Every structure is written in structure tokens, then in C-alpha cells.
Amino acid sequence: MRIDIAGWSTSGLRCPDVAIDLIGPAPATPKVTLLQMPNGTGKTTTLEMLIATLSGAAASWDQKIVRSYRRKGDDRDLGTFVVSLLVDGRPLSIELVLDFEMGTARYRTTNPGSGGVVQSWAPPPLVRRFLAKEFLGLFVFNGEFAARLLDERQTAADDAIDALCQLYLLDEVEDFVEQEWARRTKQAGAKSDGALARLRTQLANMTTRRGIIVQARAKADGQVRDTAAEMADLSAKIEERLGTGRSTREQFNEAKIEMTRTEGALVVAAGNAMQALRQPLAIHPSFATSLIALKDNLDNLRLPENTSAQFFNELLEEDECICGREMTPGAKHEIGIRSLRYLDASESGVINAIKQDIGDFTASSETQSPAESLATAMAELGTARRDQKMARQTVLALQQKLIDEGDEELRAWQLQLNKQTKLNAECARLVAEIDADDEKDGASDPCSLKLIDKKIKDFGSKISEITETVTLRKQTDVVKGIMARTKELARLKIKAELIALSNTRLEKVLANDPLTIARIDRSIRLEGQGTGSTAQVLAAGYVFLMSALRRGNNDFPLVVDSPANPMDMGRRRRVGALIPELCSQFVAFTINTELPGFVPALAAATDEIRYLTMFRKTPGTARLLPALPTTGVTQNDHSVVVEGSDYFMSFDVTDEEED
């Protein structure tokens, strides 16, 4: 499916009344539309209204939100925003009407191909799934969103993948089968109404509990990330402050170096001690004593014997015994039974190998014995631990001394760091508790998700037994299991594909300062560095997002506010050259300071580019009206839109009054 935005019109809202036509005289939407709007012309409002209109989200707005879109001093009761789409070339328009008097929002959908006009938000089912708010956020956004994809504190990249691949549909399937099972159990004749009612209550309570725990985990996980980031910031600030200045600080810096050295030494010493522990004979002399005794006993018992079980098994095939007597069925039976007591050749081989190793490892040698090696390693470990503890105490003492010397801001940072460290540990502990798989069953309000899931399953099974829907329960669980596994596998596969695709493109875009995506773990994680420069991050975010949007068989427009603002000239050129190749329709709200580098690169990469310049009619912009070109101008009482590259490139207004 291909979705294009053909244009939008607005009246009575905070942004100026205007009709933006993205097609113009051309037969189809151009690949690129640049809409120059000075600051204060309503870029943010336009983006918000685009998302609200397309997603149907305004239906749940309260009066306060609805009225917040009313323009100050405007006495019109209604505000409208109409978006015209082309879905595979066929028109579809959605109108959002905000009633400022009533504080309500209503929709109207016009679909000439089927259904005509409907007085509600009613896009065709095939389009509807692409107009979910989460999904729209991927192709209608401001420049900051691309950076959020790389912010460790955010989960934007994961959310983007979930929305792009609509993995939430798998959750919906899970919910559906569960609801269907619940419906069927309600229909079944109960054998014990009281027990069934109790179980249903327990199941409902545990399901509610699960929701609470999942939310708590998400919150705690978010706090772990936030506090970790703040701790890193604070530690860096504290270190920077401590690292500048006079003698105490010099001592402090030396102490920090010493602490780093002792930490390294401790890691090495612990590694050596663990390596020595991997030889069991090193741990305690009694292990060697008991193994030597085992070997001696086996030697005394002549185990393994020279005669193996195979000898007797072969004898059973003979007509006569080894002693010359006839091999009767009775004799054969007895020999067969007794042969089982003997070790076969391979078992003998294992015992001989054990004896051999005992002999080899316990024999005295000129090198250190395992026990001596361990003792040496343990002594070194003890020394390393002491040194590290001492170095750490020195650092803390000097840090306290610096704080005591009157650095109030430093003291505040230190307090905040302590607070955040504590909070981080608490949240991490909570996440661990929720993820634990060894919580004892018994508490009425369990914390472990695994235990909660187990209990939910148990209640479900019992309800199934009573209501005789056991098979359906099993089928429900199978479907849910398949959905969960599918989601997990899909995420892994999609992430791997997107990383490979994005990295190939990043090589082009960031040719002079390469950047590689290492993995996607909630956010995009870069190879070998915490984060890049703002411009690098933005470029990486765009490349990832556009790769993601192009991944399926669907084409979506990309509508971006301030796409190139933080980038330097080189990156603007490279990102600009890449955009036409990565998406079917690119609509950018720009200001004049963004044009150099970015616009020429875009223009060089595609012939299909349309330039629009829009400004609000105010006393401040009255000076622009006499100089308007003779063609390509559309204006009303509130705004002016000018089409054409010459006017676009020469327009020099950056700021108007605030939106």
C-alpha cells in the first residue's frame, strides 16, 4: 500500500488559516515538498493536528485540550483541520472539527471510492491500521524524534519496530483467544458454582495483578535507565570539578589513578584464583587423599578385570564351554546373567582413564602443586583486595575533604548522586524481583511475573476442568505461546535486518566520520561509543527510521519539522542526497537557516521537488506583500502561500510572533 499526503487545510485554529496543496499542477505528489514556515507560523500545531486528524485520537480529548487549540482573540466557535490523502492513488479525506463552545471533537471521513461521507473517523480497514497514533509518530515528527531513537533513556527504537511491524497485533490475537476462552467457559454448565466463582475471581485478581506488575516493571526499568544516566552525568560533573585545582585535588587525581590500578590488579588476582580453583585437588587435601584411596582400592580389587563382559557374551555363541563341558540352555542362561556383573570393555576403559588421571595429578612434580598454586593465588587475591579497599577509602576521604573545603555545589551533586544511586539500586532490585524465577508460591500478592503467569495458568486449567473446556484451554495456551514466540523471533530478525541495512547506508551518509549501529536494545546503541555528536545522532536516526519505513511493501510519507537544523553542512548534504532514495514522499517544514547544504543536495537528488513558502499576515510581515511574485501566490485574510524555488531561496524571515 502507498499512502501520500495530498494536502491539508485549517481554519479557526491556533495556526493560521491556510490551504496547503502538496500536488499542485503535477499528476501525482512530488517526491519532495519543502514548506518554509518561519518560527511562530504554527509548525508544531500543524504536526499535532495532522496526527490527531489522521489517528482519530481527538475523540478522547477533554474540553481543556480541545479549547487549547483556539486562537487567542478569535471568536469563531469551530476550528477545523482537513487532511487529504491518496491511498494507492485514490482520494480519502478526514476532517477534524473542534467545537470550542462545547469542548468536543468530531470527525468526518470522505471516501469517494466506497461509502461516501461518514460522520465519524472511519478510514477503510486496510488503511486504519497504519493510522494508529504509535505508527503515525514514525512518519510525522519533529527533528528531535530522530535523536530520541539513540537516547538510552528512551525506548523509541523498540517502539518504532513494534509499531512498524505492528507486533501489537500479535498481542491482540493473544487477548482475543483469552477472551474467547473466557466466553466459552461462562457458557459451560458449571459443576460447582461456588468453586467456579471463586476461581474466576482469583483469575481476575491475578490478571489485574499481572497488569500492575508489568507497569511497575516498566516504570522501575525506566527509572533504572534514567537514574543510571543521571548518575553518569553527576559523576562526570563531580569528577570534573574535583579534577581541577589545588593540592587536595592533585592528591585526589593521583588517588583515582591508584584506585583504577588496584581495581585492575584485583580483577587479575581474582581471575588467577578462580583458575586455580578449577583444579579440585587444589581446594582441599582430602580430595586428593580420597582419590588416591579409590585408585589403591581399585588396584587391590583388580578392577577393572582382565576379563570383560564381552568374553562371556561371545562364549554364549559356542557349543562348548571353555572348560570343555557342553553348553546347555541352563548353563547359557546362568552365564548370561552373571556376565552382566562384569564390566564391558568401554566401562573398563573409563575406569582405567580415571585411575590414570588420579595417578598423574597426584604424583609429585617439580612444579608447584595445585594446592600451592591456589595458596599463592589466594594470598595475592587477599593483598589485591586490601590494596583496592585502601585506595577506594583514600579517594572517598579526599573527596569528602574537598567537599568540606566548602564546595556547596559539589556537596549538592554528591547528595544527589547518593540519592540516585540508592534509587537505582532499589529499582534494579525491584526489576530483579519481578524477573525472578524462584519466588516461593504462597504470598497472596506475588511479585515474580513467572509465578504470576504460572498461577494464571493454574486457575485457567482448574476453570477448564470444571467447565469441561480443557481442550480449548490447551489450544488457547498454544496460540498464546505461538504469538509470544513469534513476536520475539520477529523482533530479533527485524532488528538484525534493520541494523545491516542502516549500517550500509550510514557508511554513505557519514563517510568522513563513520558510525556503526551495534545493536537495538530499546534505543539504538552505537558501536564503541556511548553516543555521537548531535548531528551524527540525527543522521543515524533518520537512516534507521527511513530504513524501517521502507522495509515492508508499504510506502509512507515522511513529514518532518526542522529536519536538518542541528547538522553541519557536510552531513546536510549527505542526508539530503539520501532522502529521495529512502522514502516515497518527503514533506519538510523548514526555516531559512536550514536551507544551505540540505536543499541543494535534495534538489540534485530528485527532479520531483516542490517549494512552498508560507507566512502569517501580521503587521510585521506587511512589508513582504508588495514584493510577492505575480504568479504562484495563494492568500487569504490570515496567511500567504507562495510556490516557487526563487522566492523560497530568497525568503529571509526566520521568526514571526510566537505560535
Place this chain on the structure above:
Amino acid sequence: MAYFRLRTDAQSWFSEIADAPPFRTKFDVFYLCLLAGLASGRATELAGATHPATDLVEKFVEDYRPASRLIIGLLVTAELRKSGIDVSEKAQVRALFKRLVDSESPNSLTEPGMRRLNAYASGGYEYLAEQRDMKPYTAEEFIQSYTALIGDAIAKAALG
């Protein structure tokens, strides 16, 4: 297929230290528990849902391959002790070996042999958890205290 298995509560108990150097694999945790079990003579079977456990590996990992036969030897001595077999009773000693070792298996143990080894690791974890006030938070501290814990276990087992 007989796997080395480690109780999930043991994994939780070691969770603060098990995923970073000097620990290289989960087998390190298994081994430390196992030696504690063999030293104390304590074995707790992993049957049923009482002690949930996860499969680790089928073979001795690289770090422990040189000592693998010594570990099997220690299992045999522990089992001889536990079952009260007189070491001069050739038939019983032979039968014990037949029950525990299997040259065809990738770890040289029979299914029952592996079950017993896992039981000692399980019992060893219980012993370690009982002897310490809290779970280990630094590998260095735990390693330093480990040999003393094993020494105590052997001393108590000798008295018992």
C-alpha cells in the same frame, strides 16, 4: 540425554557475581556448588517441581575438561561413602561403577550418574547458602571465603 543442571534459586543466589569475570561460564557456579556438595556429602535430588533447575551443558566445558575424570572419581568416592559400600566388596564396587559411568555418553556418566552429580551440586548450593549470611555480592570476597567453607564442610562430614 543427561545434562549438567543448576537450580534456578542457585542461579539467583549467584546472580550478582556469575555474569562477570573471573566467572567465565555458568559451569563455574555449578562446579563450586558441586565441590561443596561432594565435600559435605550433601545431595538433594532435583526431581519434580520442588527445586526447578535449568539445563546447562551436556559435556564438561573446556575449563574443566582436564579435571573431568577427577570430578567423576570424587563422585564415585562420595557415592561409595553414602551407600556404605565396603571398598573390599569387589562386586558392589563394580556395580556402582556400572551404575555411574558410561563411556558412550559425552560426559562419561550414565543418566543416574548425572542425576547424582546434579544432586550433589544442588546439595552443595544449599550448604553454601546456609553457611553464609547473605548471597555473594563480589566474586573476590566469595572466592576468598570458599576454601574455608569447603574445609568446614569436610571437617563436619568427618565428624558426622
